[in-house]
Amino acid sequence: MISTLLSRRGGADGDRGPGLVYGADYNPEQWPRSVWEEDVRLMREAGVNLVSVGIFSWARLQRAEDTWDFGWLDEVMDLLHRGGIGVDLATATASPPPWLTTARPEILPVTASGATVWPGARQHWRPTSPVFREYALRLVRKLATRYADHPALVAWHVSNELGCHNVYDYSDDAARAFRAWLRARYTTLDALNHAWGTAFWSQHYTDWDQILPPRLAASHPNPTQQLDFTRFSSDALKEYLRAERAVLREITPQVPVTTNFMVMSGTKGMNYADWAEEVDFVSNDHYVRPGPQDRDELSFSANLTSAVAGGRPWFLMEHSTSAVNWQPVNVAKRPGDLARDSLLHVAHGADAVCFFQWRQSAAGAEKYHSAMVPHAGADSDVFRAVCALGATLATLAPVAGSEREPAEVGILYDWESWWAGEQDSHPTSLLDYRQEALDWYSALLALGIRADLVTTRGDLHRHRVLIAPVLHMVPAALARTLTRYAERGGHLVTTYFSGIVDENDHVWLGGDPGALRDLLGIRVEEFAPLLAGESVELDDATTGGLWSDGITVTDPRTEVLARYRTGVQAGRPAVTRRGTGSGSAAYVSTRLGVAGLTALLPRLLGPAGVDSELPAAVRGLVETTVRRGADARFVFLVNRTDETVTVSGMDGEVLLGTPDAEGALALAPRDVAVLRQAAGRGTSSGAGAR
Numbered sequence: 001m002i003s004t005l006l007s008r009r010g011g012a013d014g015d016r017g018p019g020l021v022y023g024a025d026y027n028p029e030q031w032p033r034s035v036w037e038e039d040v041r042l043m044r045e046a047g048v049n050l051v052s053v054g055i056f057s058w059a060r061l062q063r064a065e066d067t068w069d070f071g072w073l074d075e076v077m078d079l080l081h082r083g084g085i086g087v088d089l090a091t092a093t094a095s096p097p098p099w100l101t102t103a104r105p106e107i108l109p110v111t112a113s114g115a116t117v118w119p120g121a122r123q124h125w126r127p128t129s130p131v132f133r134e135y136a137l138r139l140v141r142k143l144a145t146r147y148a149d150h151p152a153l154v155a156w157h158v159s160n161e162l163g164c165h166n167v168y169d170y171s172d173d174a175a176r177a178f179r180a181w182l183r184a185r186y187t188t189l190d191a192l193n194h195a196w197g198t199a200f201w202s203q204h205y206t207d208w209d210q211i212l213p214p215r216l217a218a219s220h221p222n223p224t225q226q227l228d229f230t231r232f233s234s235d236a237l238k239e240y241l242r243a244e245r246a247v248l249r250e251i252t253p254q255v256p257v258t259t260n261f262m263v264m265s266g267t268k269g270m271n272y273a274d275w276a277e278e279v280d281f282v283s284n285d286h287y288v289r290p291g292p293q294d295r296d297e298l299s300f301s302a303n304l305t306s307a308v309a310g311g312r313p314w315f316l317m318e319h320s321t322s323a324v325n326w327q328p329v330n331v332a333k334r335p336g337d338l339a340r341d342s343l344l345h346v347a348h349g350a351d352a353v354c355f356f357q358w359r360q361s362a363a364g365a366e367k368y369h370s371a372m373v374p375h376a377g378a379d380s381d382v383f384r385a386v387c388a389l390g391a392t393l394a395t396l397a398p399v400a401g402s403e404r405e406p407a408e409v410g411i412l413y414d415w416e417s418w419w420a421g422e423q424d425s426h427p428t429s430l431l432d433y434r435q436e437a438l439d440w441y442s443a444l445l446a447l448g449i450r451a452d453l454v455t456t457r458g459d460l461h462r463h464r465v466l467i468a469p470v471l472h473m474v475p476a477a478l479a480r481t482l483t484r485y486a487e488r489g490g491h492l493v494t495t496y497f498s499g500i501v502d503e504n505d506h507v508w509l510g511g512d513p514g515a516l517r518d519l520l521g522i523r524v525e526e527f528a529p530l531l532a533g534e535s536v537e538l539d540d541a542t543t544g545g546l547w548s549d550g551i552t553v554t555d556p557r558t559e560v561l562a563r564y565r566t567g568v569q570a571g572r573p574a575v576t577r578r579g580t581g582s583g584s585a586a587y588v589s590t591r592l593g594v595a596g597l598t599a600l601l602p603r604l605l606g607p608a609g610v611d612s613e614l615p616a617a618v619r620g621l622v623e624t625t626v627r628r629g630a631d632a633r634f635v636f637l638v639n640r641t642d643e644t645v646t647v648s649g650m651d652g653e654v655l656l657g658t659p660d661a662e663g664a665l666a667l668a669p670r671d672v673a674v675l676r677q678a679a680g681r682g683t684s685s686g687a688g689a690r
Contacts, residue, residue, distance in 0.1 A: 001256060001281045002313050002351035002400075005050065005086060005154045019049075019397040021352035022390055023085075024372050025318065026051035028076050029060050030361055036076065039359065040083035042378055047390025048085060051358060052317065053077070054143075055090040055160045056122065059097035062139060070146055081152035088258075089153055091143060091244055093136040094160035095122040100135055107132040110171035113216040121365070123165040127236040128177035133243060140244050144251040156252070157317075158244045158259040161285060163237045167269035168229075170213045174236075179208050181232045195504040196224040220425040224505045230419045234271045241278055256280035260317040263305045265289050265297050265434065271415040272308045273455040282309035285318035285356075288341065290331050293594075295640065296442045298341060299623060302348035303441075304413055304453040311404040313351035316342075321355055321382050322370035330368065336670035338385045339392065340638065343656075343672040346396065347625040347636035349404050353393060395656060396674060402629035408610045409451040410463035411440055414471060420505055421472035421497060428529035430546055431497065436469045436591065443597035445640065448612035448619030449605070450626065456481075464608040465491045471498040471516075473505070479515040486519060487581030491608040494520070495588045496547040497527075512549070513587065520587045521555030521578035528568065536567035536590060538574050542599050544590030551576065551589055561586070561603055575600065577607075615649045622647060622667065628679065635675040639667040652677040 004018055023043075028036050043051070053076060054061070062068055080087055101108060101119045107129045109117040117124055125132045147153050186192040189205055198204045203222055205211055214221035214229050245257050260283045261272045276282055284305040288294050305314055321338050323330040333341070342353045360371035372386045418433040437453075444451045452463065456478060460466055466485060471494055474482075479499070486492045499516035501507055508514030512524040528548045530536070536544045540562040548564065551573040562575040577586040586604055605611070612619050622645055623638040635652060639645050648664035657665045657673030665673045 002315050005256075005352075018400050020346070020393045020400050021050045021315065021354070022046075022393050023048045023050040023052070023352075024355040024358040025055055026053050026358045027056070027361070028053070029057055029072065030364075031359065033075075035359070036079055039373075040079055040085065042373060042383075043085055043358070044083055045378075046372065046383070046387045047394055048358075048372075050086040050088060050154065050352070050354070051080065052088040052090060052157050052354065053080075054092045055157065056092070056095055057090070058092045058095065058139060059099075061092055061143075062097065064099050065103070068142065070142075077147065077150050077152045081150070085152070086154040087150075087152040088155045088157045089143065089147060090157040091136075091140045091159060091248075093139060093158075093244065096125050096132065096135070104131050104135075106173075107135075109166050109169040110174075112168070112170050112214070114170070117166070121165070123161075125166060126169045126171055126173050127163075127166060127233070127240050128169065128171075128173045130173070133240070137243060137247055140247045141251070144248050148252045148255075153252075153255060155280075156248045156255055156257045158241055158248075158257060161260055161262055162241060163233075163270045164262060164267075167233050167237065169233075170215050175212055177236060178213055178229065178232050179211055181235060182211060182228065183208065185228070196222055196228075197504075197506065198222070223420075223423055223425065226423055227416075227420055227505050230269065231271075231416075233269060234274065234415075237270060238275050238278060241275070245278065258283045258315060258317075260285045261305070261308070262286075263308060264301045268418065268434075273415060273457055276308045276310065281313070281315055283315040283317040283352075286316065286345070287318075287320055287324055288333075289327065290329075293438060293442055295341070295344070296445055297438060299344055299348065299445070299638075300438050300441045300453065302345045302350065303451075306349040306404045307413065307453040307455050307458060309349065310458070311349070311406070313349055313401060313403065315352040315354070316345045316350040317352070317354050318356040319345070319354075320370050321372055321386060322374075323368070325366055325369040332370075334670070335381075335385075336668070338382070339389050340670040340672055342389055343392070343636070344623075344638055346393075346399065347627070347638060347672075349627065351400050353389070392656065398632070398655065398676065399627060399634050399674070402627040402632075402634060404452065405626040405628040405633060406462045407450040407452045407626075408464040408608070409444060409449060409605070410454040410458075410460065410466045411437055411444075411451055412456065412460070412466060412468040412471065413437055413453050414456055414468075414473070416503075417470065417472045417474075420501060421470055423505075427497075427527040428546065430529070430532060431470065433470050433472075436495065439591075439594050440467050440469055440597055442594045443601055445623055446594065446598045446620045447601060448614040448622070448624070449601075449610065450613060450624055460485055461488070461490060463490070464610055465493065465605055468492065468494045468498065470495055472500050473503065474499045474501075474508075474515040475503040476515065479519070482516065482585075483519050483580075486583040486585045489582040491583050491604070492519070492585040493588065493604050494586070496549055496590060498587075516585070517554075519578070519580065519585045520576065521553065521558035521585075522573070522576055522587060523552045523554050524549045524589075525552075526550065536569070537565045538562045538590075538596075539565045540575075540599065542592050542596035544574065544592055544596065546591035547589065548574070549589035551587075562600070577604070615647065618645055618647050621645045631679050633677045633679060635677060637665065637667060637673045637675070639669060639671045642669045644668055647673070650675060
């Protein structure tokens with residue numbers, strides 16, 4: 001889908017055919033007309049072939065309720081088309097204009113404490129507001145009708161980062177919509193009262209109108225009410241996406257529709273695995289948060305985006321050329337980071353590399369956010385790096401359209417376990433679901449082992465090893481799936497605080513790990529979280545934190561791989577594994593961190609026969625990912641270090657990189673190489689658990 005976007009575009013260069021997309025958000029309305037011609041000239045110099053236009057243009061397009069101005073956008077679309085640049089046209093509904101919020105303030109969101117979220121920034125609208133939807137869809141219809149046949153139009157961009165600032169709205173509109181959502185989910189109040197456990201704290205409901213969103217309360221709001229409101233809030237945004245999409249498909253059925261997800265650290269409220277089927281291709285925004293695992297997190301998020309996309313190619317809609325403007329300290333990228341960050345997304349399935357934004361703003365809240373053309377202009381290191389990346393992406397055109405090749409190891413990522421596991425009134429408030437999953441991922445990278453992020457909607461049986469960290473919420477159906485996975489030859493690994501509750505956030509009684517207790521062959525009677533800074537030592541020389549379960553082995557097939565050496569649980573099992581069928585199920589009862597997991601993982605992977613595909617000398621120094629098409633597989637080698645690393649023993653045609661006389665590739669700090677190999681070579685055989 002994405003690689004063929006370019007073939008829809010004519011213009012000065014005619015149809016170029018499939019290839020990787022390269023571009024940015026383009027905001028010409030921020031600049032005088034005299035700059036636009038230079039923009040197109042520089043885009044062509046950089047190799048840009050697609051830009052997103054109109055994202056925050058509602059106030060410019062509709063100056064009053066019955067006053068429209070499309071002339072400037074007509075001119076921009078025509079100019080880009082003449083330059084051979086396609087347009088991903090936004091519906092411009094991301095932020096309503098001042099005239100609308102003044103006339104209809106009831107579209108403004110409300111916080112849990114009842115405060116109005118006022119205009120002045122962005123995304124100041126209620127996802128469930130019928131008034132907002134009426135005005136927004138009117139704009140969408142105008143745009144779709146006007147530009148349906150414009151030759152520059154290659155895709156529709158619904159709103160922008162849906163839910164970034166308005167995922168949770170507690171207004172009366174939200175209350176009414178929440179009740180309707182609950183009626184559809186539960187049908188009867190008896191079913192709702194059971195699911196919410198309303199016998200506790202005198203919360204029993206006798207009328208639907210009594211039910212509210214979990215607004216500011218005297219103590220902890222009902223846990224299942226909180227969980228359902230999170231589910232509802234994700235669904236409300238998804239329904240809004242569907243509403244815009246319906247208008248676009250009615251008028252322009254031939255034009256694909258997308259919206260930019262935010263699969264990245266710090267974004268939690270939208271269940272993107274559930275959203276993916278609503279778009280014609282998955283798009284994502286990602287920004288690096290500096291820290292010790294910053295590029296591991298980039299790889300993790302790109303990998304997870306590929307999982308959301310079902311392994312198919314996806315669109316990197318936004319990332320940054322250098323510093324952003326919204327972190328406590330906004331650090332510029334080092335030489336090589338711009339290319340390495342971009343190509344790491346491509347390695348994990350991105351067929352498009354786009355930035356926010358094309359030209360760095362001179363005014364506004366994002367004027368210090370980097371861009372492809374910085375304040376310094378085209379005569380700058382950033383723009384030279386932008387042009388170099390454009391040339392690299394042209395070289396990698398054969399990669400376009402290829403899909404992710406499944407790895408032997410999968411890491412299960414589940415939004416509902418994330419939501420439920422981190423609620424209040426739990427054994428610890430220090431639990432960080434995403435960090436635990438990232439630590440397992442970093443440990444696998446340190447061992448040079450390729451892994452896929454997977455969701456419960458994916459085919460779990462294609463992986464020899466399935467790691468399910470903090471899988472807190474396990475409905476009965478998922479428990480059966482995981483049991484079948486292990487019995488049929490897969491090797492499951494899970495951790496503390498897993499299997500604890502069902503889909504209603506009700507505890508599985510009888511001892512932990514609840515729904516997974518029999519599969520694991522262990523029993524835990526009481527949670528044993530650790531205080532901040534407290535640690536325990538294991539007899540395998542690793543150190544645990546956060547948690548330390550008191551495990552009792554209940555099945556003779558369960559072996560103890562490590563025991564606690566210190567702490568309250570001293571002498572008791574800390575890591576276990578139970579053979580079942582032709583597979584196994586292992587349990588890690590404490591947070592070991594990257595170093596501890598790196599030490600433990602070879603023992604967990606051993607029964608599955610999983611090892612690194614990389615030469616021993618570069619394991620941990622180089623990340624490898626694989627994309628495959630009908631005729632070839634593409635092996636990406638990414639230098640994870642700030643030193644030169646030489647990779648030898650890897651055969652194939654070199655698409656990117658320079659081999660020496662012996663065929664070895666010298667990867668400079670933060671460098672990337674790409675090899676093309678024959679199709680079918682080195683592919684994973686999967687778990688065999690079918």
